[in-house]
Amino acid sequence: MKRILTVTACAAIIGWAGSATALSITNGSFETGNFSGWSITEQWGGSAKVVTVAEAFKGNTYTATDGRYMADLTATSFVQQNQTWSAGESLSFDWAFLGMDARVPIVNWFNDTALFEIVGANNVPVYSVVLADILSTGNYNDTGWQTFTYTFTTDGSGSIRFGVQNKTSFFQDSVLLVDNVRSAAPVPEPTTMLLFGTGLLSLAAVGRRRAASKA
Ligand SMILES: [Ca+2]
Numbered sequence: 233m234k235r236i237l238t239v240t241a242c243a244a245i246i247g248w249a250g251s252a253t254a255l256s257i258t259n260g261s262f263e264t265g266n267f268s269g270w271s272i273t274e275q276w277g278g279s280a281k282v283v284t285v286a287e288a289f290k291g292n293t294y295t296a297t298d299g300r301y302m303a304d305l306t307a308t309s310f311v312q313q314n315q316t317w318s319a320g321e322s323l324s325f326d327w328a329f330l331g332m333d334a335r336v337p338i339v340n341w342f343n344d345t346a347l348f349e350i351v352g353a354n355n356v357p358v359y360s361v362v363l364a365d366i367l368s369t370g371n372y373n374d375t376g377w378q379t380f381t382y383t384f385t386t387d388g389s390g391s392i393r394f395g396v397q398n399k400t401s402f403f404q405d406s407v408l409l410v411d412n413v414r415s416a417a418p419v420p421e422p423t424t425m426l427l428f429g430t431g432l433l434s435l436a437a438v439g440r441r442r443a444a445s446k447a
């Protein structure tokens with residue numbers, strides 16, 4: 233009987249471990265002071281830096297939302313990190329868009345654009361959202377710090393990617409600040425919780441019997 237209970241407890245623990253979050257963000261707050269754990273793409277004079285302070289066009293000053301450092305992505309540049317994820321997991325991060333350009337109406341020139349993307353294993357974006365652009369923010373305007381949360385709908389692997397694109401010209405480089413990239417654990421499934429609970433009860437039973445036999 234004791235052996236059966238112990239096996240049940242082990243099975244419960246394995247079941248619990250199997251439901252742990254699969255996302256594992258490395259250096260998501262950039263507190264190493266660099267892009268350790270991230271890969272960088274810089275195009276057309278853009279640059280990706282880790283900084284402690286950034287200034288918007290109209291003079292607003294930005295500092296990190298978590299710790300001391302944050303990512304400063306100046307158009308056109310991206311950073312990305314390989315990840316594996318499970319359906320139901322969530323990813324959150326803080327971001328601010330510092331518009332450094334003026335959009336030309338109708339033709340939409342110079343509409344610098346900040347993006348968050350999920351990139352599939354074949355390096356093709358499977359999800360892409362415009363966090364902000366000059367159109368939504370206003371000429372030479374900045375958004376203040378915002379938080380974005382994305383919930384994965386299927387199991388998968390690939391990369392998470394942040395960046396900002398210069399549009400129409402390579403001048404007046406808008407900036408995307410990112411900090412505190414973090415995962416949120418999925419809600420455990422009821423069957424897992426039941427199994428885990430059964431395991432705890434079994435462990436308690438074994439412990440009680442051991443205590444009784446010693447006494
Ligand atoms: Ca940070």
Ligand SMILES: [Ca+2]
Pocket residue numbers: 307332333342344398399401402403404405406
């Ligand atoms: Ca620009």
